[in-house]
Amino acid sequence: MLAAWALCLGFDSRTQKILREKILHGDNTDPHVPPPTLDGVPTRVSMQLRLFKVLNVDIASGLLSMKIWRRMVWYDSRLTWNATDYNDVTDFRAYPLNGREFELDNNLWLPPVYATNSIVPEANTLEIGGAWIRNDGRVWYSVPGTIDLSCRFTSLVNFPAEELSCPMEISTWTHSDKVILLTYFDDDLGWGWPAAPVVA
Numbered sequence: 001m002l003a004a005w006a007l008c009l010g011f012d013s014r015t016q017k018i019l020r021e022k023i024l025h026g027d028n029t030d031p032h033v034p035p036p037t038l039d040g041v042p043t044r045v046s047m048q049l050r051l052f053k054v055l056n057v058d059i060a061s062g063l064l065s066m067k068i069w070r071r072m073v074w075y076d077s078r079l080t081w082n083a084t085d086y087n088d089v090t091d092f093r094a095y096p097l098n099g100r101e102f103e104l105d106n107n108l109w110l111p112p113v114y115a116t117n118s119i120v121p122e123a124n125t126l127e128i129g130g131a132w133i134r135n136d137g138r139v140w141y142s143v144p145g146t147i148d149l150s151c152r153f154t155s156l157v158n159f160p161a162e163e164l165s166c167p168m169e170i171s172t173w174t175h176s177d178k179v180i181l182l183t184y185f186d187d188d189l190g191w192g193w194p195a196a197p198v199v200a
Helices: 002-008 013-023
Strands: 043-058 063-080 091-094 130-134 136-150 180-184
Touching: 013 091
Parallel strands: 043 180
Antiparallel strands: 043 063, 063 136, 091 130, 130 136
């Protein structure tokens, strides 16, 4: 009865297991190789940063520490499948960078996006995130964590009468713009889902 109830709700654990093994197998994906470009168009990575809390501001040392939630969306043609071949399953979850060396989830390619003015490597401050993979190849990846920025605070002349600002410098410095095109999205882009490219 429980199995039938779960199936009615659209969650097919057996099919999801088979699907994960097919899509995230090492012969299909590589965490170090970005998605193939389509007709010379780079992979668009849309990003959003949500600020939860300012943890520390040290004007003397130029430190800004924040609790954030980073979200990214992109398209990877290697992650597509025909849902009708898998009991109409149209998406599954993955949890990359989970500390398990041989875990399938760690085969998922993640955009190498960094804050170039961060003090501590983000690999040491971001937590385990979750990826929502859809059958048309779109990926939504969300990860919480803290970030410590090295700031050149502006408006110090009239401080504290003026508002301080600290620009965050975001880059995909391991790839050129011909491979990854970094953009930003806000709440106007529903759930961050861009339309999947039309592949001839």
